[in-house]
Amino acid sequence: MTQTYRTIFLSDIHLGTPDCQAEILIDFLRQHDAPTIYLVGDIVDCWRMKRKGFYWPQSHNDVVQKLLRKARKGTRIIYVPGNHDELLREYQGVHFGGIEVRERDVFETADGKRLLVIHGDEFDMVVMNHRWLAHLGDIAYGFAMWTNKWHNRSRKLLGLRYWSFSRWAKLKVKSAVNFISDFEEVLADEARKHGADGVICGHIHHAANEMRGGIRYINTGDWVESCTAVVEHSDGRMEIIDWSRRISDKAGQLAKVEPLKQITGTRDQAA
Template structure:
């Protein structure tokens, strides 16, 4: 299979080591691309719920694939998240082409991109970790049950159904939390004069332009590989939200061309020069 060349790929919330992880689908996606830079934006290995008795070959193959990327010249940034927070003791260290960081600022064609996982905005993670861990365990089993239900639906020719998405959409606090998360991330990015703010954590893939009186920023969330099976791709000054489809593994959708917007004068972005 011919591999697509991509300048930058961002994936997050893979949760290797859990029942809900779609490692086979992720491996298929990674095998279809040749990225110059790969950002693993947190919760790649789920250390919170790690079990010695459960780490399938497909999960190990994903790790091998990432190491293979690095060995062949891809720059790999591993951004720590809450489920792999144990790696934060190794922050700002690197081995070959692999770097472990808590946050990152990149220069993308003269524009500044601010990258971090996003759990810093989560009060439950910061102050009540046992509640967050319990919730994570419950979420994992909910996804496992959901996969069984969807297998049955597929056999009967019916479309898949997402329990967690239904819960998120019906619970006001969940909807409010996602909105608050996006508002906080974009407000801070505008204050800091970043053109892009790239997060994960909330399992809600999105590309959203946010404009305020102090400026504008593009909010990007890479989603996850538990429910949404999404990634962010940046190539030739364009952002794309990739959604995996087993019947069409390389879809073109959600293209976002920043320069085109500037040319049409839809937004007036204030650039702050190159990285300090």
């Protein structure tokens, strides 16, 4: 059954890279719908494709086709580019197959709150002032993801839950924690300058929904590791959906139920 919300926010999908969890995103898009969908930057990873060469498997094409199909059926889709797909910022106001490109937007919730929608890279001093360092960091992140992928294949064989090195590092390493905190403060301040009640952003791959000095700070997370989205309910309530965790929990429940069915079936036959 499809769950319908008032608005869905997605960011940091990174199509064009092996790290993109396209199949999981397609599953999410099949089961969730909304009259308005915001794509909050880094949807396509032009950086990685320029450096590594063209990478575009069928699953990535399926994500694009799924979004275009929703647009054809009347869904309003607004694309706010990030740093990895910054080329699209030159096409502000242009429509591509029903998808409108905007540099930023101010979104009004069902309960009248005004939220600034922005990717957030403009407030990352490394990205803005040290581009070479940002690209170097992207290479290091790619290597960490490659290592993490093989580690989790071993964990899957052992029946263990997916473990994210990047998420663990962000929560445990002091400098990363400080960076996230500073980023949240700066974005909240930017919303305040625009007279908004809050901000919805992406960029740092760390989902959040919290108050910062009277400003609602919401980060959509990513579809590389956490596989999270932000949805707005019909009453204006904002919620983070951790889709990978829900899938994992469902799989765990099925794994517990199946042996029970087998045991029950055996007893029934014996009877």
